[in-house]
Every structure is written in C-alpha cells, then in structure tokens.
Amino acid sequence: MSAWETVKKRVKIAVVRRKLLSTQIPEDCEHPLEEWMALKAKDTFRRSPELRDAIGARKLDFVGPDEFREYQLFRVREQMRYTEANSIFYKDRYRKAGVAPEDIRAYEDLTKIPLTTPDEMAVDPMHFLCVSMTKTERAFSTTGTSGVRKRVFYSREDLLSKIDIISSALMNVGMQKGEVLHIMFPTVGAWDPSLMMAGACMVAGYGSSSSASVDIEEQMRTIRENKSSYIIGLPSFIHRVTVLAGEKVDLRQLGIKKLICAAEPLSESMRNTLQNAWGCPVLDVWGMTEFGLACAIECDERNGLHTDEANLLFEVIDPETEEHVAEGERGELIVTSLNAEATPIIRYRTRDISSLYPSTCDCGTRFNHRIGKPGGRLDLMTKIGLGQKVYPLLFDEAVLKFPEVISYQVLIDRQNYKDRLTFCIEAQDTDKALQERILDSVLAIAEIEEGIDEELLESPRIRFRDVGSREYVVKAKVIVDQRENYD
Numbered sequence: 001m002s003a004w005e006t007v008k009k010r011v012k013i014a015v016v017r018r019k020l021l022s023t024q025i026p027e028d029c030e031h032p033l034e035e036w037m038a039l040k041a042k043d044t045f046r047r048s049p050e051l052r053d054a055i056g057a058r059k060l061d062f063v064g065p066d067e068f069r070e071y072q073l074f075r076v077r078e079q080m081r082y083t084e085a086n087s088i089f090y091k092d093r094y095r096k097a098g099v100a101p102e103d104i105r106a107y108e109d110l111t112k113i114p115l116t117t118p119d120e121m122a123v124d125p126m127h128f129l130c131v132s133m134t135k136t137e138r139a140f141s142t143t144g145t146s147g148v149r150k151r152v153f154y155s156r157e158d159l160l161s162k163i164d165i166i167s168s169a170l171m172n173v174g175m176q177k178g179e180v181l182h183i184m185f186p187t188v189g190a191w192d193p194s195l196m197m198a199g200a201c202m203v204a205g206y207g208s209s210s211s212a213s214v215d216i217e218e219q220m221r222t223i224r225e226n227k228s229s230y231i232i233g234l235p236s237f238i239h240r241v242t243v244l245a246g247e248k249v250d251l252r253q254l255g256i257k258k259l260i261c262a263a264e265p266l267s268e269s270m271r272n273t274l275q276n277a278w279g280c281p282v283l284d285v286w287g288m289t290e291f292g293l294a295c296a297i298e299c300d301e302r303n304g305l306h307t308d309e310a311n312l313l314f315e316v317i318d319p320e321t322e323e324h325v326a327e328g329e330r331g332e333l334i335v336t337s338l339n340a341e342a343t344p345i346i347r348y349r350t351r352d353i354s355s356l357y358p359s360t361c362d363c364g365t366r367f368n369h370r371i372g373k374p375g376g377r378l379d380l381m382t383k384i385g386l387g388q389k390v391y392p393l394l395f396d397e398a399v400l401k402f403p404e405v406i407s408y409q410v411l412i413d414r415q416n417y418k419d420r421l422t423f424c425i426e427a428q429d430t431d432k433a434l435q436e437r438i439l440d441s442v443l444a445i446a447e448i449e450e451g452i453d454e455e456l457l458e459s460p461r462i463r464f465r466d467v468g469s470r471e472y473v474v475k476a477k478v479i480v481d482q483r484e485n486y487d
C-alpha cells in the first residue's frame with residue numbers, strides 16, 4: 001500500500017468512527033451495550049418530535065424501560081412507513097392486513113402486523129429491497145439451516161450499524177482499546193464472517209488476528225504472535241481444534257481472557273469442555289444472516305443473552321396461535337429490524353425456539369431484555385416414537401459432554417416398526433467403556449427413555465468413526481432422517 005493510500009484509508013476510518021455511537025461510550029462504563037442503546041435512543045429523541053411527544057418530555061437525560069420501549073415502538077412505526085413506501089412486499093402486506101403505522105402504540109399492538117416467513121423472503125428478495133442496487137454494499141445469500149435460499153442486502157449505513165453493535169458488544173465482553181481479538185472461523189466461500197469481524201475491529205480500535213487452520217500449532221502461533229487475548233469463532237470449529245489438540249498442548253498458558261462462540265448453538269457440554277481446556281469463561285453470541293452477526297450476547301452471568309434492542313425488537317410467540325407468550329415462556333422468536341435501510345424485515349419468524357427474560361439482569365442492566373439461549377430450531381426438530389420432539393441441541397448436551405468426542409451425527413431409520421437412532425461418533429481414544437458411557441448418557445434423555453418405554457423406539461446404537469474420516473463441514477446436518485414416508 002502506498003503512503004497516499006495509507007493516508008486515505010486512515011481518513012476513511014476516522015470519518016466512519018465519528019459516525020459510530022459506540023465511540024462515545026466511556027472506557028470505564030459498566031454496561032457498554034446498554035449505554036450504547038441509551039445513546040441511540042437519545043440520538044433519535046433529539047431528531048424526532050414524534051418520539052418526544054410519545055415520551056412526553058422535551059429533554060431525555062435518563063433512559064429507563066418506559067422511555068426505551070417508546071423508542072422501539074417509534075422505530076417500528078418508522079420502519080413500517082419506510083417499508084410501505086419502498087418495499088413492494090410490505091406495501092401490499094399492510095394494505096391487505098389493514099394495518100397502519102399509527103396503530104402500533106404498545107407492545108401488544110405488534111400482533112396486528114402479519115408475520116414474515118423465511119419462505120416469503122425466498123420468493124423474491126427484490127420485493128424486500130428498499131434501496132436501489134447501487135446503494136447496496138454487500139449481499140448475503142443464506143440457505144440457513146432451513147434449506148430455503150434467501151438474499152439479504154446491506155447498505156453502507158447497515159454495515160456501519162453492524163460494526164457499531166459488534167464494537168459495543170466487544171466492549172461489553174470486557175475488551176479494552178488496543179487489545180487483540182483472534183478470529184476462528186473456517187474458511188467459507190460465500191459467507192465470510194472473518195472479514196466483517198476484522199473490519200469491525202479495525203474501525204472500533206481493536207486489533208485482530210485470524211486463522212482458519214484446524215492445526216492447533218498454527219492457531220497457537222497466530223495467537224502468540226499477535227498477542228491476542230480474546231477469541232471469537234464457530235463453536236464446532238473451536239471445539240474440533242480443541243479436542244484434536246488433546247493433552248499435547250496446554251491452551252491455558254495462552255492467557256486467553258474470554259472465548260466467544262458465534263453463529264451456531266452452544267451446548268452447555270461444549271461450553272464446559274472449552275472452558276476447561278482454555279481456562280477462561282466461554283460466552284455465547286446469537287445472530288442470523290438476516291439481521292447480522294451479533295444480535296444477542298451473553299454477559300458474565302451466562303444466564304440468557306442480552307439483545308441488540310436498539311436495532312432489533314424481539315418477541316416470543318406461540319408458533320401455532322401466533323399470540324405472545326408470557327415472559328419466560330418458550331416459543332418462537334420473532335425479530336423486527338428497527339433501523340435497517342436495504343432489507344428491513346418486519347416480524348420475522350426466525351424458527352428458533354427461545355424465551356424473553358425479565359429486563360433486569362444480575363449484571364446490573366436496567367432495561368435491556370435478554371433471550372433464552374436459542375437452540376431448538378423448529379426446522380431441525382424431528383419427532384421420534386410417539387411424537388417426542390428431538391433436536392440437535394438435546395443430543396449435543398448428551399454426547400459432547402465427553403471431552404473425547406469431536407463430532408457426531410444421528411441417523412434415524414426404522415427397524416421392526418420402531419424408530420431407531422444410530423449415533424455415529426468421531427472421537428479420540430475410543431473404547432468399549434466410552435461407548436457404554438455415551439450410551440448411558442443418551443438413554444438418560446427423557447424423550448428417548450419415553451420412546452423406549454412405549455415400545456416405539458429401538459435402543460439407540462453407538463458407532464465410532466475414525467478421526468478425520470469426515471471433513472469439517474460448516475453447519476453439518478446433525479440429524480439425518482432416513483425414515484421413509486415420514487410426515
């Protein structure tokens with residue numbers, strides 16, 4: 001890079017930084033994420049007479065639960081007006097439902113707006129696009145775990161707002177300016193979170209290093225050379241690298257302060273294995289391509305994930321009746337974008353099972369809601385025996401608690417008119433004893449125990465695979481259903 005290009009790049013970063021609210025969070029702030037949300041609400045308050053009227057004040061010094069809720073509802077009305085004017089899909093949608101932005105005055109009013117499904121988004125992504133193609137900076141295609149192909153666009157403003165939330169979330173995790181984040185994602189062609197993370201670090205004033213190698217020596221060398229003290233990555237990938245490292249190396253001596261798991265559900269079994277191996281707390285992040293990489297992140301309490309409520313509004317509904325469920329009750333997670341420019345999505349069915357927690361947390365936040373760890377995706381759920389619902393996270397808890405296990409897959413077929421589960425396990429140091437311990441653990445899953453009691457389920461089988469016999473696959477299917485004529 002020439003000297004001139006370096007100067008140009010620096011100026012560009014400086015301009016971008018000025019636009020970010022996360023740069024205004026004081027270094028000694030106790031709850032950076034919530035502080036950032038308050039800054040966002042205050043910024044909107046200053047610009048909007050409608051929000052000032054809704055809150056009934058001329059000045060906003062303090063943001064509490066009521067003021068923040070008004071900010072969110074105002075943003076929902078604004079996104080409705082914006083999508084009504086710019087999105088073919090939503091214009092038609094609101095008209096048919098007979099719902100107008102002015103109808104949304106309370107949280108309960110949200111159910112007046114019809115839900116948007118992943119299938120609807122797959123039909124024609126252009127019907128959701130609110131800006132001209134020339135204004136889009138990035139497009140993400142995702143088939144996700146549901147198999148439906150969707151395309152989501154991001155404008156420059158959208159990308160900046162993602163950087164802003166990632167930066168505040170990293171501050172919330174405890175990162176200080178100048179510290180280095182090590183990024184551990186396997187190389188993926190179309191979807192490269194490493195690039196986005198590295199960009200966010202640069203703008204936010206953090207260093208970053210990255211490696212996509214499964215070789216632990218290579219990972220350790222990169223971490224040491226860059227003096228990285230935090231790690232973010234794909235849990236199944238980090239888990240694989242960790243287990244393969246085995247007893248040979250002491251990962252604790254690297255002095256990693258925290259490990260953040262993103263883009264895949266993190267089971268408690270996997271969390272324990274990683275915490276023991278790296279000797280630091282392991283935090284969970286939840287995100288989805290439709291809304292960005294960091295939509296919710298755990299605090300040190302590790303009891304639910306704090307949500308990015310400045311950019312997203314979260315609801316939990318009964319997937320059948322589509323009504324809101326009570327606080328703490330499980331249901332389908334519904335997300336509405338509040339500040340999106342290119343592809344805003346209103347009341348999106350994530351197909352993820354979760355719950356909304358009370359707004360106060362033991363870490364001391366005052367209005368920021370948490371969601372329960374999303375995991376049991378509706379699309380990945382399958383029924384066994386008499387209709388017991390099983391999903392990957394359930395098996396993760398039972399199988400990944402053994403530190404020898406690297407990965408596994410469950411095949412479901414039918415034998416003697418009963419469902420049969422075969423666990424194909426990739427593990428280090430396999431022997432009869434490990435096989436029996438895994439079997440006991442699987443048999444203790446209530447859904448499996450019930451199926452066997454009702455004589456609708458064969459006893460599960462445990463089979464070992466050679467290590468490395470299966471290449472690492474991003475978002476590999478955990479449950480493979482081989483039953484025929486299954487509804």
Ligand SMILES: [Zn+2]
Pocket residue numbers: 299300301306361362363364365
């Ligand atoms: Zn908390």
